[in-house]
Amino acid sequence: MKKHIGFVALGLAASLLLAGCATGADSSSSAADATIEIGSLYEPSNLSNFGGGGQGVTEAFNGNVYEGLYQLTDDGSVEPLLAESNTVSDDGLTYTFSLQDGVTFHSGKALTSTDVKASIEAVLSDDSQSARKSSFGAITSIETPDESTVVVTLAERSISFIYNLSYIWIINADATDLETTEDGTGPYVLDEWKRGSSLALTRFDDYWGDAAANAEVVFNYFTDATALSNALLTGEVDIVTSVQSPDALSQFSDNADYVVNDGDSTTKEILVFNDRVAPFDNVDVRKAIYSAIDTTKLLNSIWGDYGTLIGSMVPPTDPWYEDLTEVNPYDPDLAKQLLASGGQPDGFEFTLDTPSYDPHPVVAEFVKSELAKVGITVNINTISADEWYTKVYKAQDFTATLQEHVNDRDVVWYGNPDFYWGYNNPDVTQWVAEAEASATTDEQTAKLKQVNEQIAQDAASVWLYLYPQIVVASSDVSGYPVNGLNSQFYAYDIALK
Numbered sequence: 001m002k003k004h005i006g007f008v009a010l011g012l013a014a015s016l017l018l019a020g021c022a023t024g025a026d027s028s029s030s031a032a033d034a035t036i037e038i039g040s041l042y043e044p045s046n047l048s049n050f051g052g053g054g055q056g057v058t059e060a061f062n063g064n065v066y067e068g069l070y071q072l073t074d075d076g077s078v079e080p081l082l083a084e085s086n087t088v089s090d091d092g093l094t095y096t097f098s099l100q101d102g103v104t105f106h107s108g109k110a111l112t113s114t115d116v117k118a119s120i121e122a123v124l125s126d127d128s129q130s131a132r133k134s135s136f137g138a139i140t141s142i143e144t145p146d147e148s149t150v151v152v153t154l155a156e157r158s159i160s161f162i163y164n165l166s167y168i169w170i171i172n173a174d175a176t177d178l179e180t181t182e183d184g185t186g187p188y189v190l191d192e193w194k195r196g197s198s199l200a201l202t203r204f205d206d207y208w209g210d211a212a213a214n215a216e217v218v219f220n221y222f223t224d225a226t227a228l229s230n231a232l233l234t235g236e237v238d239i240v241t242s243v244q245s246p247d248a249l250s251q252f253s254d255n256a257d258y259v260v261n262d263g264d265s266t267t268k269e270i271l272v273f274n275d276r277v278a279p280f281d282n283v284d285v286r287k288a289i290y291s292a293i294d295t296t297k298l299l300n301s302i303w304g305d306y307g308t309l310i311g312s313m314v315p316p317t318d319p320w321y322e323d324l325t326e327v328n329p330y331d332p333d334l335a336k337q338l339l340a341s342g343g344q345p346d347g348f349e350f351t352l353d354t355p356s357y358d359p360h361p362v363v364a365e366f367v368k369s370e371l372a373k374v375g376i377t378v379n380i381n382t383i384s385a386d387e388w389y390t391k392v393y394k395a396q397d398f399t400a401t402l403q404e405h406v407n408d409r410d411v412v413w414y415g416n417p418d419f420y421w422g423y424n425n426p427d428v429t430q431w432v433a434e435a436e437a438s439a440t441t442d443e444q445t446a447k448l449k450q451v452n453e454q455i456a457q458d459a460a461s462v463w464l465y466l467y468p469q470i471v472v473a474s475s476d477v478s479g480y481p482v483n484g485l486n487s488q489f490y491a492y493d494i495a496l497k
Contacts, residue, residue: 274398
């Protein structure tokens with residue numbers, strides 16, 4: 001139902017008993033035999049990480065069905081996974097990876113270096129829609145001297161290379177039809193995907209690592225936040241991956257049968273301009289729109305006491321975060337002045353392509369109301385997640401749009417003039433490149449702070465707010481992730497107490 005370029009969970013004993021009956025479990029079943037029912041608003045569009053599967057496929061499959069050479073943990077650190085070890089040449093240009101022994105795909109084929117090479121090349125291919133494709137532009141060659149060794153050579157230093165590898169799923173090089181099937185190395189295999197309803201994953205008995213703590217997880221998909229919260233209340237689900245209806249939290253926050261977790265989010269709600277087209281190719285016009293929107297009022301109207309205002313693409317969990325919320329302050333009089341200096345003294349009219357799922361329709365109406373006060377007319381064009389992907393992201397056929405971007409460390413996309421929003425500042429492009437070629441993290445941080453400050457000054461987009469990451473679960477459930485990094489939701493440690 002929902003797609004991102006990148007996010008809700010809530011049991012009396014009777015409710016849990018009903019949930020157990022619904023999944024066929026009985027009271028004598030051990031925790032290891034349990035089925036964990038997960039509630040989500042993010043159904044995949046397809047099952048591919050390269051072809052627009054969206055946030056939903058990342059949430060269900062990343063780390064659960066597919067694994068990378070490295071893994072981004074729930075606390076934001078990067079750890080080896082399918083890579084047993086690596087060495088780096090003195091000049092920082094050659095990485096040699098040794099693979100874990102005894103790893104097999106769900107089809108039974110043994111993992112080899114050929115699969116790793118093919119998986120990286122799939123991200124780099126001409127038809128790849130991976131948002132991280134540009135992060136691997138420094139790769140000049142990938143060699144496989146033997147079945148357990150991969151050698152990657154870069155044209156220049158890439159300080160984020162290991163981190164970026166955590167985004168690449170290692171897939172069987174011989175697999176086909178990966179939009180409807182899978183062949184990963186993770187602790188779960190795909191059982192059944194009932195489109196519009198649920199996606200079930202069952203424990204992979206031949207998994208190379210520690211077995212999943214449960215026998216099965218089922219991602220149950222809902223079309224609105226209220227229905228999702230009700231499913232937790234009635235025991236239909238045990239946990240919700242990210243609450244989108246803060247009004248529902250009062251039912252759980254003072255109830256011992258539930259646990260409300262307020263974690264760290266990397267999801268930004270953004271009003272995105274197509275910076276290639278008039279009038280959004282004018283900095284003053286973009287800044288005028290930013291100053292015309294009361295983001296504090298918007299955040300409070302949707303999230304109450306939750307969520308955070310941000311003045312740029314960087315959330316507080318990123319190393320190069322700065323508080324830039326005053327760069328484009330809410331000031332309708334200033335907005336009118338900026339419109340005049342931007343050649344639009346009488347305002348103008350534009351179409352806002354708006355995804356149909358929460359909270360975008362409400363945000364769109366708010367933006368429309370705010371901009372009307374300064375003479376700008378907004379025509380809301382509501383589109384599905386699939387339409388957004390093809391029309392906005394792929395074809396770049398839009399004037400302005402709303403979208404939430406879930407990834408951490410994604411400010412670097414403003415250094416790519418070909419990205420869907422078309423922002424093109426040569427200084428920013430150069431700074432992003434220099435940051436990636438940095439020899440130290442201090443150098444990288446300094447350069448990306450420059451990027452952060454410049455895109456704020458340019459109002460490259462309007463960063464409306466940072467989502468809260470609220471995971472709500474039955475108190476009888478443990479082992480679930482609580483942070484919303486990149487929309488991943490590792491399910492293998494979840495257990496019934």
